Amino acid sequence: xxxxxxxxxxxxxxxxxxxxxxxxxxxxxxxxxxxxxxxxxxxxxxxxxxxxxxxxxxxxxxxxxxxxxxxxxxxxxxxxxxxxxxxxxxxxxxxxxxxxxxxxxxxxxxxxxxxxxxxxxxxxxxxxxxxxxxxxxxxxxxxxxxxxxxxxxxxxxxxxxxxxxxxxxxxxxxxxxxxxxxxxxxxxxxx
Numbered sequence: 001x002x003x004x005x006x007x008x009x010x011x012x013x014x015x016x017x018x019x020x021x022x023x024x025x026x027x028x029x030x031x032x033x034x035x036x037x038x039x040x041x042x043x044x045x046x047x048x049x050x051x052x053x054x055x056x057x058x059x060x061x062x063x064x065x066x067x068x069x070x071x072x073x074x075x076x077x078x079x080x081x082x083x084x085x086x087x088x089x090x091x092x093x094x095x096x097x098x099x100x101x102x103x104x105x106x107x108x109x110x111x112x113x114x115x116x117x118x119x120x121x122x123x124x125x126x127x128x129x130x131x132x133x134x135x136x137x138x139x140x141x142x143x144x145x146x147x148x149x150x151x152x153x154x155x156x157x158x159x160x161x162x163x164x165x166x167x168x169x170x171x172x173x174x175x176x177x178x179x180x181x182x183x184x185x186x187x188x189x190x191x
Contacts, residue, residue, distance in 0.1 A: 002047055009054040009055055009074065012058065012066075029061070036056060036123045036124045037053035037054045039053075043123065048116070049081060052078050052082050052116075053120045056085040058070065059083065060096075080116075084113050084114065085117060085120050085124060087102045087105070087109075103157050107160050118165070119171065122170040122176060125161050132158075136186040155184055
């Protein structure tokens with residue numbers, strides 16, 4: 001059963017992502033964590049996991065000042081999941097480490113991350129992969145221009161993610177693998 005904690009988490013996500021848009025779109029960014037929470041719940045998320053799904057990008061996009069807020073409002077378990085889904089917090093100047101370095105480190109982390117993190121991270125990656133497939137269908141290969149890794153880096157990253165989630169027997173692994181296969185197919189067709 002979900003409680004008012006979920007509504008409070010959504011309110012914090014709205015605050016943290018205020019004014020942000022999804023890359024290359026006019027879609028309010030908060031639609032992404034809402035979608036991730038929905039997918040996580042579809043695959044059996046607990047309330048803490050649903051809350052973490054709503055907040056999974058708050059540290060990356062809102063900054064480290066949200067660590068204490070998440071801890072105080074939602075507890076250590078939620079914070080641990082959020083931190084486990086975070087591949088890089090910006091420094092004081094708003095910069096993150098090199099993309100490839102962050103992604104390799106995150107992939108290594110997923111190999112041994114707690115199952116609670118795997119469910120939320122997998123929901124996040126599935127939501128993102130579905131968005132890329134949708135954009136490939138509607139706008140074509142220019143979708144990869146939105147990503148610092150470009151086409152090849154993005155395809156590499158999502159294929160690695162699909163392998164890891166399959167190996168971990170994550171509940172959404174089959175859907176992620178199928179979505180990544182479609183992403184790869186569309187990338188070939190449209191290139």
